[in-house]
Amino acid sequence: MRNISGTPLTIIWDLCAFVDSTGRSQGVKISDTPFSDIGKPVQSTLVISRAFISEVIVPLDSIIYDEEWIVNNSIPKEARQILTIELTTEQQGRQTTYIFTFESVMAIRGVLVEGGTFTMGDTWEEGDSNEKPIHKVTFAYDFYIDKYxxxxxxxxxxxxxxxxxxxYDTAWGRGARPVIDVSWNGATAYCNWLSEKENLPKAYDSNGNLLDKDGMITTDPSKVVGYRLPTEAEWEYAARGGNKSKGYKYSGSDNAGDVAWYDSNSGKRTQEVGKKEPNELGIYDMGGNVWEWCSDWYGVYxxxxxxxxxxxxxxxxxxxRGGSCANDVTFLRVxxxxxxxxxxxxxxxxxxIARTVFEFTL
Structure with a gap:
């Protein structure tokens, strides 16, 4: 979220406003320990990376109150919408209301994948040779990946x-079915178009190189601001459930039929997205339905x-990555x-599509 209230906010206490998935208030509590930057001004642009997941962290120019704070208004469901947070207290019959305005920077459909470390590759020792050797991968950044x-x-x-x-849709239907018959070039062009629609720097140049916020070529996905295809490692980490992984062979289950459309249950046709169960992070169809392009050039591990x-x-x-509705179950492994x-x-x-969680001032 971006603070567009016009004046910097001053942190006095660490206050956490918990909001559920619909944006409704679940109450607010004040921490027992003062914020480490007590009394220091915050820059007028403040990014709150998890605003679309479970909480909004709101710095307030206030004092400690014994009464509960109340959060009104819902979190915007699309990027570039405005969120106004009203915090009201009542003490000895006297009410005080604080109003702060934020602008959303990521659509609600993006699922937050927090950084961490995992083992990438054929961890079950039953895959193909190109899934070896297994190796440790660490993400020093968070990223969003589309739920669908x-x-x-x-x-x-x-x-x-x-x-x-x-x-072409192969006469299977369009609408909420996953788009097919799209090249890597077409997919990255879509990413750049979406970035431009939201006034974000493009993620790709005309040669398919990743670009940082200044339009310079980079090989570090953590420096890319715009919408992009996930890297291969990001894709597998998200498919495994990120830091919430339960170690499933398929994305979200050891029973492929629960989470994937494949040759045994799809009629070898794509199905509308989100009809099967999601994985541990709430992401759908990361096994089956359609194979998915990643940003990387293909290479050996x-x-x-x-x-x-x-x-x-x-x-x-x-x-x-991911297998398709025409493949058998062996192609659904993460x-x-x-x-x-x-x-x-x-x-x-x-x-x-994916996007790095990036604190960026336009």
Whole structure:
């Protein structure tokens, strides 16, 4: 969230306003320990990275009250909407109301994936050779990944706005089904279009390189502000459930039928997104339905531990992840990986988008 109240806020106490998924107040409590920066002014732009997940951290120019604080208004469900938080106290019959205004910077559909460390690759020792060697991966940043695969409805809007031809749906239907018949180049063009729509720096240049907030080429995804495809490591970490992982073979379960559309239950056709159960993070369809493009060039794994990995070494193919509705259950494992030319398209290949949690002032 971005503070657009016009004046800096001053932190006096660490106050936490807990808000449920609908944006309704669940009450607020004051911590027992003073904030470490007590009395220091906060810059007029303040980013609250988890505002769309479970809480809003609100610094107040106030004193400690024994009564409960009340939070009104709901969290915006789309980027660039305005949220006004009203905090009201009553003490000895006297009410005081504090009003702070914030602007949302990430749509509600993005699921927060907190940084951490995991073992990437064939941890069950039953996968393909390209899933080895297993290796440690650490994320020193948080990122958002879409709860759902990008749909025809969303991609068609991009095509209409840019004058592109709409991808073929194989007569299976459009709307809330995952978009198919889209190349890596088409998927990254969609990401750049979405970034421009929200006045964010583009994530890709014309050659497919990642760009930082200043438009300079970078190989560190933590420095990319705009919407982008997840890196291969981000994709697998999110599919495994991030730091909430229960170690499932498929994304969200050891029973593929609970969480995935594949050849045994889909009729070998895509299905509307979000109809199966989500994984531990609340992300849907990370196994089956459609393969998903990732940002990386395809390459062989190293056994060395890595931090914020992204394969920028130019090759012939970009990474696919997740399996599809036409594959059998062995292709639904969270470690499975395939690849294709950046210009290639398939009836069983789509994508979902991601974005780094980035404290950025426009």
């Amino acid at each position: 695969e990008t749909t025809f409805q969303e991609y068609d809007a991009f095509c209409e706005d840019t004058g592109r031809s709409k991808p 190293s056994s060395l531990a890595q931090t914020n990995p992204y394969n920028s070494t130019i090759g012939s193919y970009r990474v696919w 470690a499975i990986r395939r690849n294709g030319s950046p210009s290639s398209k398939s009836y069983y290949l789509g994508f979902r």
